[in-house]
Amino acid sequence: MLTKSPTLKAGFAALAMTAAFVPAAAQAEGTVNIYSYRQPFLIEPLLDAFTEKTGIETEVLFLDQGLEDRIAAEGENSPADVILTVDIGRLVNVEEKGVTQSVDNETINANIPAEFRDPEGNWFGLTTRGRVVYASKERVDQDTITYEELADPKWKGKICMRSGQHMYNIALFASMIANLGEEKAEEWMKGLKANLNGKPNGNDRAQAQAIYAGECDLGIGNTYYVGKMMTNDKEPEQKEWAKAIKVLFPNTEDRGTHVNISGMAMAQHAPNQENAIALMEYLSSAEAQAIYAEQNFEYPVLPSAETAELVKSFGDIKPDSLPLAEIAAHRKAASEMVDRVGLDEGPES
Numbered sequence: 001m002l003t004k005s006p007t008l009k010a011g012f013a014a015l016a017m018t019a020a021f022v023p024a025a026a027q028a029e030g031t032v033n034i035y036s037y038r039q040p041f042l043i044e045p046l047l048d049a050f051t052e053k054t055g056i057e058t059e060v061l062f063l064d065q066g067l068e069d070r071i072a073a074e075g076e077n078s079p080a081d082v083i084l085t086v087d088i089g090r091l092v093n094v095e096e097k098g099v100t101q102s103v104d105n106e107t108i109n110a111n112i113p114a115e116f117r118d119p120e121g122n123w124f125g126l127t128t129r130g131r132v133v134y135a136s137k138e139r140v141d142q143d144t145i146t147y148e149e150l151a152d153p154k155w156k157g158k159i160c161m162r163s164g165q166h167m168y169n170i171a172l173f174a175s176m177i178a179n180l181g182e183e184k185a186e187e188w189m190k191g192l193k194a195n196l197n198g199k200p201n202g203n204d205r206a207q208a209q210a211i212y213a214g215e216c217d218l219g220i221g222n223t224y225y226v227g228k229m230m231t232n233d234k235e236p237e238q239k240e241w242a243k244a245i246k247v248l249f250p251n252t253e254d255r256g257t258h259v260n261i262s263g264m265a266m267a268q269h270a271p272n273q274e275n276a277i278a279l280m281e282y283l284s285s286a287e288a289q290a291i292y293a294e295q296n297f298e299y300p301v302l303p304s305a306e307t308a309e310l311v312k313s314f315g316d317i318k319p320d321s322l323p324l325a326e327i328a329a330h331r332k333a334a335s336e337m338v339d340r341v342g343l344d345e346g347p348e349s
């Protein structure tokens with residue numbers, strides 16, 4: 001479960017020996033320890049810039065699962081100061097596991113719009129990603145769409161998606177519940193199920209691949225995968241998938257497109273609180289948001305922060321202003337609805 005952490009052992013060993021072995025000058029600024037679900041290449045440019053600015057060193061533990069369990073197991077002795085992860089579901093899980101602490105900081109609160117942070121300060125969004133419709137350039141004429149329209153019988157057999165239980169779709173469905181009410185959202189989900197071309201499967205990129213292969217006309221996916229496919233030199237066939245689709249931002253004419261976040265939280269027993277705040281303040285800055293967003297083809301949470309040109313090329317996004325905390329509150333209902341409707345069984349059942 002521990003992955004890609006070349007600096008971990010050395011880093012935390014150094015931490016344990018700080019008092020005895022680290023030169024006084026280096027000690028003055030100290031360290032901040034980060035537990036991250038996000039991959040090294042996404043956060044290293046930011047952390048380098050932070051150290052350059054502040055003199056505070058960063059140590060990172062990368063995990064691809066069990067981050068919150070690990071911090072809980074470490075208890076009061078946990079070296080974790082700051083947690084970095086994606087998805088409102090994960091951020092809320094971290095909070096509910098009780099391994100975060102509330103942060104009330106003027107700079108951070110001013111930098112991060114209220115809809116993208118926990119009202120109690122247990123988590124903060126840094127970048128957003130739209131959950132959009134991938135549409136066949138060849139077979140779909142229209143350039144606008146709504147989520148509601150995905151239930152229109154005109155799309156029968158033409159829509160592809162990954163499992164309805166995946167956290168990206170759960171957040172989307174939770175936003176449908178928050179916006180439409182549970183009854184209408186369920187009717188909508190039944191319509192969506194009836195329009196699927198088969199059982200939901202694969203990841204977001206697989207939906208673009210299915211459109212490329214002519215299996216469906218519409219897919220549901222996150223914006224950043226379009227950038228990842230467009231620039232994928234390791235698997236250049238993905239560039240073809242990206243070329244076959246256009247991005248439709250749902251509901252731009254009314255409430256806006258559902259967005260999810262990548263974010264940060266302060267760990268419950270952060271041993272380096274001051275440095276953690278310094279890092280969180282830096283990460284919330286427009287400058288850092290822009291660097292962070294660009295690494296993964298995402299959007300900064302601050303509209304005034306710079307969005308990368310390639311990301312702009314997908315089209316204009318108007319994010320739904322519904323607070324993410326409210327969406328989080330409907331996640332359980334969304335998951336139960338997916339089971340009740342039998343979404344993952346496809347249109348036949």
Ligand SMILES: [Fe+2]
Pocket residue numbers: 222
């Ligand atoms: Fe993803």
